[in-house]
Amino acid sequence: MLGAPLALQPAFAQQATPSEQTQEIVVTGSRLLRTDLTAPSPVSVVSEQNVKLSGNVTLERTLNQMPQLGQGNTSSVNNGGGSGIYAANLRGLGSTRTLTLVNGRRFVAANSSGDVDMSSIPDALISRVDVISGGASAVYGSDAIAGAVNFILKDNFQGIEATANYGINERGDGAQRKFDVTIGMNAPDDRGNVAMSFSYTKVDGFTQDDRSWSRTPLADNSAHTAFVYSGSGNIPYTRIPLSAAQIASLQGLAPATTPGCSVTSVRFQANGTPTRYCSPEDSYNYAAYNYLQRPLTRFNATALGHYDLSDHITAFMEAYYVNVQNNSVLAPDSLTPLTPDPANPLTTTLKVRYINNPALPTVVSNFFNNNQQVFDPRHTGIASITGAGLRTEDFGTRRSYYERNSFDFTGGLRGDIDLGGRNFKWEVFGQYMRNREDTRNLGFVNSARLTQALDATTSANGSVVCVSGSTGCVPLNIFGAINPAAAAFVTPERDSRSTFTRSVAGASIAGSLFDLPAGPVSVAVGAEYRRDYYQSNPSPYDLNKEYGSASNNPLAGGYNVKEVFGEIGVPILADMPFFHRLELEAAIRYSKYSSIGGVVAYKGGVQYAPVSWVRFRGAYNRAVRAPNVGELFVQPGTGFTGGTDPCDITARPSSAVQQLCVAQGVPAGDIATFRQSALGLTSLTTNSGALKAEKSDTYTVGAVISPPFVRNLNFTVDYFNVTVNDAITRPNVQQVINDCLTSLDAAGQSCQSIIRDSSGQIAYIQTNYQNIGYLKVSGIDAQADYRIGLPSFFELGGERAQLSLTAVASWLFNKTQKALSQSVPQDCAGYYGGGCSSGTGGFILPDFKLNLTGAYSSGPVSWRVVGRMIGGLDVYKNVAAYVSHVPAVWYVDSTLTFDVDKRLRLFIGVNNIGDRKPPVLGTTFVGDANVDVSLYDVQGRRYFGGVTFKF
8 A cells, every 4th residue: 555654554463375374473562473463562564655655855754743753853953953863752752762673673873872863774675664652671672661663674675776856845945865776686596685775865954044934033022912022142242141230330331222121231232332232122033044954965875685504594684884964053152151160160250351451442441440340349350240141143153064974783693493393483693883973063162262362462562462372362352343363263173073882692582382272372582682882072172171061071981781581472262252362472571781780671461352353452561761871971061942031020920939039049129120131041961870770661452443344444542551660851941940939949959950140140950860750641542544446437547446545643641741859740742831842852742643644546656645633732731821722733745656667666746735834832932943843844845756767
């Protein structure tokens, strides 16, 4: 069937033909040998055609349209998207809780969290994608808390197949090109097969300035009755936040350019004139520079092979190489200029010598000199400026260039052996994987060099030079226009690299022990060893802490794990009245980690078919997830996200909250009119000490129905309930704020994590990985598909016509998180804001998603139409917002294919036919682009087409 990207196919029981009845297979989610595709845990299948006809050149776009998957990093996540790793995220529980496999084995990871970049998987060789949405740790080990995504590749490809695919947005941007060539042949006497596949992909970027809804940053007005402009408080020529009393005491301050505005700070004009800063009128519009779709260049090379050494032993190998180049661009550097202090690495204070400093314009020197009561109360000649905001517009944009080179080699033997008169299948294998990521950052301000450039003097020959005498130092004035030579000195190229390696060895054997009246008792046992190691090497400037608290730290760490596992399937009853089939299954895995010690995962399942066309299934899984390298050896670092200071008057703080704000450092004289000066909030993450394994309990109960009175009609429905205890979580800044507001205890842990500067503005919020939380999700997945032959009127050229209809839905009853010990559990299913979304790591999770597909085929022609619905959303309870409800959004896609002959296929398509625009929610809730770029389509109507040759 030619399905849509979301036209999933459940693993229905299939009636074996006489020639197939002795064939044994293994399905995803189990290692037992079976004669059909039934299993207690629900497994959905994305076919090869679904992948190829989607028009997408990266797998993440196709799979993220599945109702079971939540959102995560995509090619549209620019700020906060890191190096562009597109990982699977089942149930919205996080990519670290979804295990990604290729041919049932782990694949090369792309970062310290162990995430697999789906763009590195060779989609030209995909036979199908199995998605098991119940916990699978007992079968596959750690990380399968939410389930597993298993990419099954073709292992007997013969001939030559070449495909070219090109797509472009209707607005003329975001072009995508993909070229695949696959070559395969059998060995003499069909004793084996070898296949090689090569793929080249290039995606062009486009920016927020290219779409009307993201061109201007928006936020609610103070009454939450409309959107207003809301740029960044970090502006060209510097802004200094001060209290109202401090501003009132200043001399030589020019009036605001907008009469009657809210004055929260002092800003400097290009000539250095100090001026009252209006919020938000004087804020900075960064949107024109930021990507909505990041550029991507990728090359894949894959080799698969197997050869029968004898009738009972087969050697096999898999080799993968991928080179990915992924870029991000942000507006000119946005920073708090500071003077690095080894005694206080978290300082946000900049020290500027204003007496006899020729780098400063006279108007600036006089301003600091005339206002020493604010900037230099000890009369040292050095001004102390805390929490300033600078936008280095004269320096150009921030550019990050990421290049990943990954390879994965697997080799082993498999075969069968007779033991006790029974045939067993066995396999031994080894894997070595390595990923290296090189990063080149340009346009980022080096705080240590900035401090040197700000401190100038006059040399003997009358030249203005840096006091430090550092090679290349050029005096600089951040309180006005900056010359290019100074910009080059304070923004050196900031390079880094990281390496992830993984070694795996495993062995397993599966077969049947004995026969019961209902059938054979199946078993599988095995053992595995795995070692993960990650190392990062930041730039020399970072090692010297020249970027202050934003300096990256080196990281080196790893762990190993030794595992043994077993699985058993017992048929209880078969071919009896009301008991067509009754089977029980169980599995257990013991894992000994060098980092956390021993953990046990186990599962139990049952299948009951009262008649051949109705099957009930249920399973319980105790899954575990050990902390990954990135969590165990976290690098201290800062991040930036959308969010609102609870002390801001637009947040309507109560009197109790205002008292807390004053206790935290907001000047009492400002509390009635206090405004947040920055666009968002800064987070600081440090190592929080020992972590232990997560444990989850997953229950699934469902049914599969294929009524014989309606041929080719199938239904599946499954209820799921997942609870993750001791969840390793790093609360987002809004959750820390919420927890603090719940306790209103200025001495409590969450309130102590909110650090304010001398003007009362939030300098940063400390967020660390902890084991104190829990996660809960529950809901129902349902699917129906129907296939019918059409009357001759619909036939083309006398060829049989067929219509296939598919509906796939997922209801999420709740997605509850308790991130901190004091916090109230928060259900974010179908909500945004209030800690349920931020746009830089906190993505919206709808409580309902639906995909409808209709596919017509007759002879050489196939046509499919897909409707994708994202359910409506509400703002989180008790959160004030201009947009309090978002209606459901529908997207319609269509693809037409035509087989010219057996060797040539043409295809064309249109995605988002209605050119639906994403709903605008504002930067506070969903980040820089005003919309959740991970959830909604940001490309608009897109056309694609291509050709496939087969030889």
